[in-house]
Amino acid sequence: MTNQMLVMPAYTEEDHHTWATLYARQWEHVAPYACQQWLAGMPVLGLDPLRLPDPRVYSGRLAELTGWTLSDAANAYLGPTEWFEALADRRFPVTNYIRRPHEIEFTPLPDLFHEYFGHLAFFTDHFFAETARLFGELYLSSSDERQHLEISRLWWFSTEFGLIREGADLKIYGAGLYSSPGEMSHALDPNIPRYNFDIRQVAGTPSAVYSYHPAYFILDDPQHVRRIVYDYARMEGLPLPS
């Protein structure tokens, strides 16, 4: 499924307008809370704020920068095995679906705004891109269901919904927080519990797909995600991914 050809659909002007609306609104909303890695990666990625992205262009750009390519996620949530196989192979699955205009606030289907605006800036960075590949290797090094679930949660609560410390500030790290204004505000609300990223605690915390999370986890620095991969492998006696 993930090896299907990348295609840019014949988007309508209305589709481009939806992208431009989401982009402008989110940029303003997240900029004060964005982490350094994302802020540094966005100009390198070079998305057009007004026009929907052609996946072939951004696949080529990432290939030049970090050796990653985009693959077609066929507009569906991938199963975890397919997902981590893609990561291990330096492929990031993307959809080419853009939500309908009446779904600006919420889309029940994964749409490309999350992937391009939330995730891809990180993949312009060598260290992050290599860490993502190692996450894939870690998952594939195990055939144990508990470990698979735990590794999925470690990925989820760091790269999808993690927060990160920058000096005295708390910034957003996870792609899901960049693409959801509601969940970003929720995650930064002082009344919402936030914990230091503890592998055992995160491994025991279910992810929420259809609602905001009741708690969030804080990474110490951009190298922390790499340490999580190696620490989990050591804790579980798995081969260190390479």
Ligand SMILES: [Fe+2]
């Ligand atoms: Fe995501």
